[in-house]
Amino acid sequence: MLVTFKSHASADVIMLGDSAKKLIAILGKDPHNAQGIITAQQLPEAIARLKAAIEEDRARQAELERQRTEADDAADKEAGRTGMAAPVGLAQRASPLLSMMEESLREETPVVWGV
Numbered sequence: 001m002l003v004t005f006k007s008h009a010s011a012d013v014i015m016l017g018d019s020a021k022k023l024i025a026i027l028g029k030d031p032h033n034a035q036g037i038i039t040a041q042q043l044p045e046a047i048a049r050l051k052a053a054i055e056e057d058r059a060r061q062a063e064l065e066r067q068r069t070e071a072d073d074a075a076d077k078e079a080g081r082t083g084m085a086a087p088v089g090l091a092q093r094a095s096p097l098l099s100m101m102e103e104s105l106r107e108e109t110p111v112v113w114g115v
Contacts, residue, residue, distance in 0.1 A: 009100070
């Protein structure tokens with residue numbers, strides 16, 4: 001399932017359903033509702049929530065990286081896993097939506113999905 005976020009302020013942002021639902025929940029909206037809106041008045045809070053979640057995820061990823069040992073690196077290399085196989089973090093997934101929301105805030109226009 002794909003979810004398309006739309007705003008008159010920017011190009012559409014298309015995401016796979018699971019990633020979109022996670023971000024919709026972070027924004028304080030119902031992720032099980034097929035349609036939704038973040039009004040211009042709700043954008044500042046939604047942007048703050050998303051930025052906080054991104055920072056939490058970055059801190060969690062940094063801690064995991066600090067806990068890695070040379071043995072972990074050697075095991076990854078032996079198994080053929082490289083940095084290119086690293087999972088995509090929340091910041092990477094959320095960046096296009098965050099940009100859309102910030103532009104929408106500047107233009108005072110809502111962000112919608114499922115319409």
